[in-house]
Amino acid sequence: MTEVNAGFFVRSPGRVNLIGEHTDYNAGFVMPLALERGTTFQVQPRADQQLIVHALRFNAHDQADLANLAAGTHGDWRDYVRGTAQALLDAGYQLQGAEISIDGDLPLSGGLSSSASLEVGLAFSLLHAQGITIAPTELAKIAQRAEIEYAHVNCGIMDQLSIAAGVAGHATLIDCRSLAIEAVPIPAEVAVLVIDSNVPRTLAGSAYNQRRAECEQAVAILQQLDPSIQDLRDVSSDLLAQAADQNLFDDVIYRRARHVVSENERVHKAAAAFRAGDFGSVGALMNESHWSLRDDYEVSGPELDQLTELLREMPGVWGARLTGAGFGGCCVALVEAPQVDAVIAALAPAYQAATGRTCEAFSTKASALTVENK
Secondary structure, eight states: OOOOOOOEEEEEEEEEEEEOOSOGGGTOEEEEEEEEEEEEEEEEEOSSSEEEEEETTTTEEEEEETTBOOTTOSSSHHHHHHHHHHHHHHTTOOOOOEEEEEEEOSOTTSSSOHHHHHHHHHHHHHHHTTTOOOOHHHHHHHHHHIIIIISOOOOOSHHHHHHHSOOTTEEEEEETTTOOEEEEEOOTTEEEEEEEOOOOOTTHHHHHHHHHHHHHHHHHHHTTTOTTOOSGGGOOHHHHHHHHHTTOSOHHHHHHHHHHHHHHHHHHHHHHHHHTTOHHHHHHHHHHHHHHHHHTSOOOOHHHHHHHHHHHTSTTEEEEEEESSSSSSEEEEEEEGGGHHHHHHHHHHHHHHHHSOOOEEEEEOOOOOEEEEO
16 A cells, blocks of 8 residues: 655745846846745645645636646646646656645736746645655756646746745845856845736737847847857847947847846846845846836836836835836835835825826745645
């Protein structure tokens, strides 16, 4: 008879990107952190091959045999669940059945990686039930494969890796080419404020594909000057200026490239400023990131601009920027911890007066994936 391990709880965080926007698919650098909010899994291993899942937020249930998951065929939340199990099986892991109740407190479409939180947490849970521990990068790759192959979303790996590799009290500096990671300390006197603008990200998908194509055009042009260039990550500000001086770009392609090149530089400067305890400089870099996303990459919108302007005027706010793909979704701000409650209280009425919309804000410290026994 198959031995069944005791039940346990897993909490898989969401993520917010502090700086490094639209750099991941250009093989660049990003600096996200894992949120205190996330997805919870109550796991009871089984002796058979049945995967039974209760999705409490949807009041929905699913049951499947691990030998016949039919992953990727449902067009709803089940593709993420079954797809994650199938991705583990595809990678050669032996699984037993489990009964899992899933809940969470992340906005489902605010750009805080609710899907990656689910995939990473579920993959970790199914492995932990077997007593298996794998490296964060491997866990992230399996979760990414689940989303691409079975949920049919062509995602990068930043979201999954920042959740799988997150360290409490630290942001994660990620090299999106090598997948090298480095923990950057975020001390207790710093609060990270996440604000949902309540603007739907309706244009994000089509604009995202267009921006990717524009970046590829920029690379093709720059390869005329330096054939070794593979991605915009390989381009310096000096080389970009040289190409502009030779009139190789039209204005739009130049501005798209300028955002990515300057944003990669800002990520490294922000990591250095965090290590030096210079939070004012981090905030200034976040502001510059937003203005670059607004003016050069053109993925902001009036509400996101208004929200970040309101934040910058408030006492205790070091800086603010949109986070995620843009065209709605969330902003992130760096705030002196003692001031954060006052900022939250003042922000909602100011935003509503300016835009007619409500916003939801919460502060967070950098978190990590956790497991505890029942």
